[in-house]
Amino acid sequence: MLQTLKVEVSDLAIGMFISGLDRPWLGTPFYTQGFLLESETDINQVRELCHFVYIDTRKSRYITPKVARQSQVDRQRIPLDSIFTGRNLTPYNDVNEWREEHPRARAALDTLVFDITGIYEQAAKRGKLDAVRIKKIANPLIDSISRNPDACLWLGRLKQHDEYSYHHSISTTIWAIALGRQLGMQRHDLRSLAVGGMLMDVGKLLVDPELLKADRPLTDEEMREVRHHVAHGVHLVKKSGIQNQDVLDMVGFHHERWDGSGYPRGLSGDRIPPFARIAAIVDVYDAMTSERPYAPAKAPADALREMYQERDRLFQTELVEAFIQAIGIYPAGTLVELTSGEVGIVVADSRTRRLLPKVILVLDPRKREYGSPKMVDLQEVANRSRGETVAIATSLPPGSHGIELTDYQINA
Structure with missing residues (x-):
C-alpha cells in the first residue's frame, strides 16, 4: 500500500492519520506534525477547514477500502512563481489592526464608489474611459488592502448600487487586490489587478440593458450579444489609451475556463494569461454571492465550496486555494x-x-x-x-x- 494518499474530506474515517492539509498548517488549529482522527468531532473540524488532506497509511490505525484503492497524489502542485514567471512574489504582513484600518478603508472605498460611478457614466455617454482617473483612484484601496485586507473585504460586502455593473466592478476590484496580496504580488501588479477588476465588464455598457436584466433563458442570438461585451470592453479600454497587457488580458479573457469551456476563444490551461485566471475567479465569486435577476445570492462559504469543487476544471487549483486563503474559510459577510x-x-x-x-x-x-x-x-x-x-x-x-x-x- 502507498504510504501517502490524497483523500477528500468526505471520505475520512476514525483511525486515519492526517499528515498534510490542502493549505499551510500555519493558521489552523491542528498540530503541524500530523494527528490521528479519534472522533467524529475531529473529522467535522477537518471538514470545516479543508477540502482534501493527505493520509499517512503507516501511522493510520484504519483505512477504508475505498481510500486504500486510491492512487498517490494525482497531480503535481504548480509553484506560484512558475505561474507568474518573472514576477517577484513577497509575502505581506498585516501592518494595522482591523479597527485601525476600518476608517481608512471606508474613505478609500467611498472614493472608489463615487469615482467609478462617474467613470462608467462618462464612458456610457462619450464611449471613452478616463484612464488617468482610473489609475489614480486605485491607489488608496491598494494601500488599505496591503496594510490589512479585512476592513475592505467587510465594507465591500456592504456596498450596494442600483446598477449591478457598478457594484460588480467595485467588488471584483477588492477581491482581485486581496488575491494579489495573498500571492505576494508587488504594488504595480496590484494596480494592474485593480484596474482590470474595475474594467472587466465595462463592455456591458454597450449591451442592451434589458438582456442584462433578463430573468429568463436567453436565445442563442441574445447570448451572443451578451458575450460580445468582452470585445466591446477590450475596444473601450484600448480606445482610452490603456495598453497594460495584464489589464487587457483581464478584460478580454475573464470568461475563459481552465478546461477550455469558456469564451471568447476557448483557451485552456496555461494558454489563459495568469491575470485572466485571477479575473475569472473573482468574477465568478462576486457573481455567485450577489443578487442577480436570474439567480439568488449564495452564502460566501457555499460559493467558495462550489468553486473549489470546480478546481482544475473551471479554475486553476493553486489560484482557487490562494483565493480561499485570501478571504477566509468564512468570508466577511457570511x-x-x-x-x-x-x-x-x-x-x-x-x-x-x-x-x-x-x-x-x-x-x-x-x-x-x-x-x-x-x-x-x-x-x-x-x-x-x-x-x-x-x-x-x-x-x-x-x-x-x-x-x-x-x-x-x-x-x-
Missing part, C-alpha cells in the same frame, strides 16, 4: 450560527486560526435580536475559555432570520 446557538455575521478573518474569525453577534441563542449588536473575536473567546469553546457551527444562507448586512454598519 451569516453563521455559533455552537452557543447565537447567530452572527463574520466581519474579519483570523489568519492564525481560520475557524475563529471576528463576528457581530445579532441574535441570542433563542434567536431573539440583541438590543445592541456587539463584535466579538472568537479567537479571544477561545483563549479565555476554560470550558467548551464557542465556535462556528454552520454557515447560513443570505437573509436567514431576516438579517440584512446593510443594517449592521460598524463605526470602528
